[in-house]
Amino acid sequence: MIESLSALDLLLAGGLVAALGVVQFWHGLQLTRSLLMGSLRMVAQLLLIGYVLNALFATESLGWVLLMALMMLLLASYEVIARQKRRIAGWQGYSIGLLSMGATAASITAFALLFVVQPAPWFTPQYAIPLLGMILGNTMTGIGLALNHLTQMAASQRTAIEGRLLLGQTADQAMSGLKQDAVRAGLIPTLNMLAAAGVISLPGMMTGQILAGAPPLDAVRYQILIMLLITAATGFGGLLAVHFGARRLFDGRERLRLERLAPPKR
């Protein structure tokens, strides 16, 4: 059984961050405020989600689980686009994030619940929400990186892309190398995660389960499942997002339309 943490225990850990803030202040790093705000925000967000999950687990209602999943999906698609240096302007940018994540993270989570984990009922929030959260978080990072690479490279390599169009290539042909690079860029964190798992780092979920008293091999099996699901979701999500993103950069006349990108962020 997990050892419960009291507010005092958390305050002790918080003391370490406070000490860091003081040292940073002495060194004139001007990071103390960000550190304080970031820590407070993290505590508030986690406490809030703790209460939400508590209520959700008590209800076991499909409607509430779906609503929660939809909110997570919407927030993730907003985050994907908000972090882009050259985002695709307008609602199309958000819809690319939403569509790619909905089609991959959400469906792969549903697949895992229905055919692999098989809790009863299949939408048991204790399984559904953490699974979706972990898959969505990683997919969001992968799709964000892939789209960021795609749009930045398209803007910087405009002459080369138009040069290929002028040689008679279609938009797909002219963008093929760039699309491959973008998909690769989106998968790099996942590939690093796979390579480091168990050797350089102990994954968070597995560590959490072990801390909660689960037998290590059970925790490992769950971790392997999660990593495989994350890899599939990130890979497919990146492919979809890059496909839709590249299509948005061209019009029906096979012209590169860079004005569909928002001005670069500073």
Added chain:
Amino acid sequence: MIKFEGVSRRFTNGHFGLQNVSFHIPEGRMVFLTGHSGSGKSTLLRLIPALDQPTSGTVRVGGHDLKRMRPHQYPKLRRQIGVVFQDHHLLLDQTVFNNVALPLQVTGYDPALIRRRVEAALDKVGLLHRQRARSIELSGGEQQRVNIARALVNRPKILLADEPTGNLDPELSREVFNQFADFHAIGVTVLIASHDLHLLKTFAVPRIVLHEGQIARIEEAY
């Protein structure tokens, strides 16, 4: 072959790149496009292969209204147009042969035919002996000649050039223009944008003079 009817191109910042431009270049003619930097030469050239579209007016190429074509027709149209730009867009890590072969590989020609066509195009620009060299190993003048060979290997009906001699010395510039004149002589429609008036005046070719996005005058050949 190339017809502009009241063409304007207004950019998102409100600036007019072109304003009410009309002209007609019949098939097989060679025409120079001239004017100061920013007069609209590049904007005009980008409209012909449909890399850009006018805000108003009609551009016709080979009888087609570029606004009314189907999506799959645009790559086909572009294959009929050879384009030579000042910055040559060569794949610098590839050989001269591969660079020139690219437009033919896109269309899926037989490798033996591609070899024959590429060698003929390189022979025409005097670079057959350098076909195995990497493009990065070539001088600026040689790279521009590879660019010309690549623009012509598909046997285009139209040749567009945007400041094609910007990086070249006067002797090489003249050589490049002579090559364009050779292609004009075999029936290719040629439109060259350049602000090198000294060079342009040595050719008996009509000139469209642009000023601030409008046609200032059209000078007939003399």
